[in-house]
Amino acid sequence: MKIFSSVNDVKDLKKLLKEAIDFKSNPYTHSELGKYKTIGLVFLNPSLRTRISTQRAAINLGMDVIVMNMDKDGWALETRDGVVMNGTTVEHIREAAAVMGTYCDILGLRSFPKLKDKEEDYSEEFFNKFVEYAKIPVVSLESATRHPLQSLADLVTITESNLVKPKVVLSWAPHVKPLPQAVPNSFSEWMCAAQELGMVDFTIACPPGYELCNDFTNGATIVHDRDEAIKNADFIYVKNWSSFEKYGEILPVEKDWMLKTKDLENTNNAKVMHCLPVRRDLELSSEILDGPNSIVIQQAGNRLFSAQAVLKNILENI
Amino acid sequence: MKIFSSVNDVKDLKKLLKEAIDFKSNPYTHSELGKYKTIGLVFLNPSLRTRISTQRAAINLGMDVIVMNMDKDGWALETRDGVVMNGTTVEHIREAAAVMGTYCDILGLRSFPKLKDKEEDYSEEFFNKFVEYAKIPVVSLESATRHPLQSLADLVTITESNLVKPKVVLSWAPHVKPLPQAVPNSFSEWMCAAQELGMVDFTIACPPGYELCNDFTNGATIVHDRDEAIKNADFIYVKNWSSFEKYGEILPVEKDWMLKTKDLENTNNAKVMHCLPVRRDLELSSEILDGPNSIVIQQAGNRLFSAQAVLKNILENI
Amino acid sequence: MKIFSSVNDVKDLKKLLKEAIDFKSNPYTHSELGKYKTIGLVFLNPSLRTRISTQRAAINLGMDVIVMNMDKDGWALETRDGVVMNGTTVEHIREAAAVMGTYCDILGLRSFPKLKDKEEDYSEEFFNKFVEYAKIPVVSLESATRHPLQSLADLVTITESNLVKPKVVLSWAPHVKPLPQAVPNSFSEWMCAAQELGMVDFTIACPPGYELCNDFTNGATIVHDRDEAIKNADFIYVKNWSSFEKYGEILPVEKDWMLKTKDLENTNNAKVMHCLPVRRDLELSSEILDGPNSIVIQQAGNRLFSAQAVLKNILENI
Known part of the structure; x- marks a missing residue:
């Protein structure tokens, strides 16, 4: 390399x-x-x-x-x-x-x-x-x-769980500032590659208007209903990004996209990931970050x- | 540890x-x-x-x-x-x-x-x-x-003099900005511990209103008359701090607390210490810093x- | 040393x-x-x-x-x-x-x-x-x-060409900000020393008013006609500096002192040097920097x- x-x-x-x-x-x-x-x-x-x-x-x-x-x-x-x-x-x-x-x-x-x-x-x-x-x-x-070093660490984290073809969901989250698409682009690119190798089943959940650039999401299932998307999920990767279509903008979003513990009910006791830094109780709830489902520190360690x-x-x- | x-x-x-x-x-x-x-x-x-x-x-x-x-x-x-x-x-x-x-x-x-x-x-x-x-x-x-690494170095400096139970005086000094109490708190805490071990005799000299928090000065002699305090001193540790009582404030002080060479007359040819950085001719006189009684560089080296x-x-x- | x-x-x-x-x-x-x-x-x-x-x-x-x-x-x-x-x-x-x-x-x-x-x-x-x-x-x-580490690298660069007593010209260049004389002073000082050892033939070309301090140019040929100066040059060292005489000022200059490829015609296919950072097309033309005569990266590497x-x-x- x-x-x-x-x-x-x-x-x-x-x-x-x-x-x-x-x-x-x-x-x-x-x-x-x-x-x-x-x-x-x-x-x-x-x-x-x-x-x-x-x-x-x-x-x-x-x-x-x-x-x-x-x-x-x-x-x-x-x-x-x-x-x-x-x-x-x-x-x-x-x-x-x-x-x-x-x-x-x-x-x-x-x-x-x-x-x-x-x-x-x-x-x-x-x-x-x-x-x-x-x-x-x-x-x-x-x-x-x-952000490829991040994505590799993300895939390491998913891989070391030893789950067979886990369901992985990238889930958009709110923020007060317009953030780059680098982390979600990269995560999607790596997950799509892993999916081709039969390693994961990959879905992206985001509000309308927040679809990522096609070049990075080829092969991913893209849905706008977050609750539907995370059903039976093994991993939920929470991350904000600004709009690609209306480039760099923050669009109005109707529902509350911040993940909370009760949202995990219909998942497969999903592990929750985030690349960090994370704004607590804006992007992701403290109850999840401090609870047993969060693996953000393990992920960062990787x-x-x-x-x-x-x-x-x-x-x-x- | x-x-x-x-x-x-x-x-x-x-x-x-x-x-x-x-x-x-x-x-x-x-x-x-x-x-x-x-x-x-x-x-x-x-x-x-x-x-x-x-x-x-x-x-x-x-x-x-x-x-x-x-x-x-x-x-x-x-x-x-x-x-x-x-x-x-x-x-x-x-x-x-x-x-x-x-x-x-x-x-x-x-x-x-x-x-x-x-x-x-x-x-x-x-x-x-x-x-x-x-x-x-x-x-x-x-x-x-x-500031414990500072205090350990301070005690090393005093110890390596090989004086038997030297008299050590922490002496407040003027400044134009309100400084933390971290260095004097810590120095006092370490000197009180050394005093308990019979290693030093420890006094604090400060203007009224500048008394440090009791938690750090337990065992120290505290006086407001600087000239009285430094009589027979072997070491004078010069340092400014802001008021603990009126927290973080600079209080009006009547006398001139900046140590000068003539102030050393009644000491035991005291060595003068300061944690640095020191504001020359505000906290401590240049004549002392550049003279034979200053050990501030040796102290910093430790x-x-x-x-x-x-x-x-x-x-x-x- | x-x-x-x-x-x-x-x-x-x-x-x-x-x-x-x-x-x-x-x-x-x-x-x-x-x-x-x-x-x-x-x-x-x-x-x-x-x-x-x-x-x-x-x-x-x-x-x-x-x-x-x-x-x-x-x-x-x-x-x-x-x-x-x-x-x-x-x-x-x-x-x-x-x-x-x-x-x-x-x-x-x-x-x-x-x-x-x-x-x-x-x-x-x-x-x-x-x-x-x-x-x-x-x-x-x-x-x-x-800037002696720069000057040593400059002399290394000239020396490793293995030319016998090459003609070296330090040539003033335009800039929008007043820069120190450190690099040209130092380069001149080192070239004069090398000249004394028979290693180079050294000339300085600058507009009137931009003469460097004598202490550094002792032995150098100083000329105001840049085209004349660089005739048969083996190395042209391009560098801006502010006036020494009218200290730190930018003086009005009549001619265009930015070196271009056509200026190299009457040189000995001169190699062009600069200490970097260089402002392209202000101090030195891109055509030279990107062309075969530039050795600025080799020079920096040294x-x-x-x-x-x-x-x-x-x-x-x-």
Whole structure:
């Protein structure tokens, strides 16, 4: 693996899952693999789980880590070509990515979408240019439209339950701010891939107008009735996202989509997932988060081993 | 040791002091103890000495270090339970602490008091909740009411002088901003413990209205006449704090409490201490700071070995 | 070497260049030299190349690295002596530098000039005081008037071309903001030293009023006609700087000083250099930056091995 930005970058999904789960039992089996190798983690946006879990994953593999908070520690980046840089941007991504590519062996990049121009965000221009100019392996730490390290950890969490073809439901949730579609896009993309392998049965529940981009949901069952969707569910993945159709907008929603304990009655005692950070009692009820059905901390914990499996695969191909 | 937030967390104070002093001579005696262990240092406030000395202490023990500037690199934290998170806080401490606890083996936490609500600050709600949810060993890097790594270094500094039962005076100093009581509370708590062991004779000098909370000063002699207090003193610990009684306020003070060289005349050629950062010629005169009686740099240097002794004890109990 | 701030700190320039070039082929020949040694990198200003390349250089030598973003993670520093610190500065450089000197084995310091007071900037007061109080080896990561790690990498880049006494031209370029003279001062200082050793032939081209301080240009040919200057040039180093004479000002310039491909016609197929970050199509044309004559990424890549050679020399003298 040279680039990790999507499930399509994974040659053998089941093998990758097994490697992640193996690291959970034995984190130090490859603690010499990363010797003399440095990963640079480049953040254009805040990060807690991704920041710490990827650092620890690299450490467990014997790598060195350099963290770069690009906006605060470095220079404001220009991404457009052909513009006279006489404004506020100080450095072009062409140089910045190329230079970091010379100092590091692997780069990780976090860059959120602006949620203003659908085409710009969905072209993944920033991530793709970074990859092009860096010329070394790059791991997405969440890009405009995907969060693959999160999705891998999500699938690890579902897989380690050992349920046979569990019913997995991605369920939209309310929020006060317009959020990217990266996490649900990515989750859907990975679940559809897992469904093709016979690993899960995947449904998306969202209010009308909140349908995700088709490119990511191919194979998923999409319904607007949340209660209907979660019947017999084994896993409910709760997540807010802003509208893809009316790009980046928050649409009026009639029903109360925040999941509560009583909503779990008709499920198969469903485990509840969320990528975190979660706004309590807005996106998801405290009673669920603090109750026996929540597996959000286990899920977040799997971020570490998922990142470690990805970095292992990249290190083996350097 | 699993939690280090107070002198009460220390089973054998003399042993801990000896370990710190031993590290000063031989920093690498335990350089393999922390192999495969990572400490996460979580800062909600600025830090120079604590930040660097704790990193170096962990490094000397063979640990890996991940630094998290929570407010800048991560998400604004909610601490209250039962609130709908539809405001500015993005993540609840319940999840944030639990997640960091899964990625790290030890956590360090710095969180200042708000100095608005005495009960809230003195309940140590934030630190205690962090400990509760993190579920792994936690070291205070200064909390609302205590700064134990500082106090341990202070006691190391006094101990390594080899004076028999020296007279130690904590002396209030002026400032332009209302500062927490954490450093003086903690210093007093540790000195009272050392006094019980017959190691020091401890006095606090402060203007009326600046008495510290009783919980921390039990056993100390408290006087309002500074000149009287420092008579025959071997160590004068200069520090500003805001009023505990009129919580967080700066009260009018009649005399000039800034220590000058001539004030040392009736002392036992007292060594002058300060936790730093110090505002020169406001809290403490430059003539003292630059003169032979100041041991503030030696004192700051001992932060490293104190942190190393604490981390050693925690590592031995993981 | 104990201090690295200028070419004058280098005993044997050719040996240092060779060591840097050797590290480029074999980065891990001294990977145990820095064991048990920690470098603290202190930034008062943004940094990308210096930040990452110096970290990687230290890592390659087996050192541990602690990064301190002084203004954001620590306290605002006072540098003046004899002032009552009742304003916005929280800590004096006397204490801050001394304390960091006790926790680290080597320090790196980045501090830009304010460009308001020529005498203050050119006294290098901040860097010099930091060195004085830190009492351990200090590497300049760019100071008010010099950027020696950049200049060493520049000379490495020119040297590894294996041209015999190449013609090197430092060519002023336009900008929208007043920039320090540190990079051109330092480049000129190093080129003049290399010229004395018979390694290069050095010319500076700048508009009238943009002459650099004599202290750094002793031995250089200084011309105001850019086209004349770059005739038969082997290397053109493009860089903006603000006026030294009218200190920190941007002066009106008649001709278009931005280098374009057609300007290279009368050169010796000159390689084009820039320290980066570069504002495209303002300082330097995209056609050159993206064309075959640009060696800016190679040049930036050499920052790593230059820093590694410097740190090696310091480590060997600790």
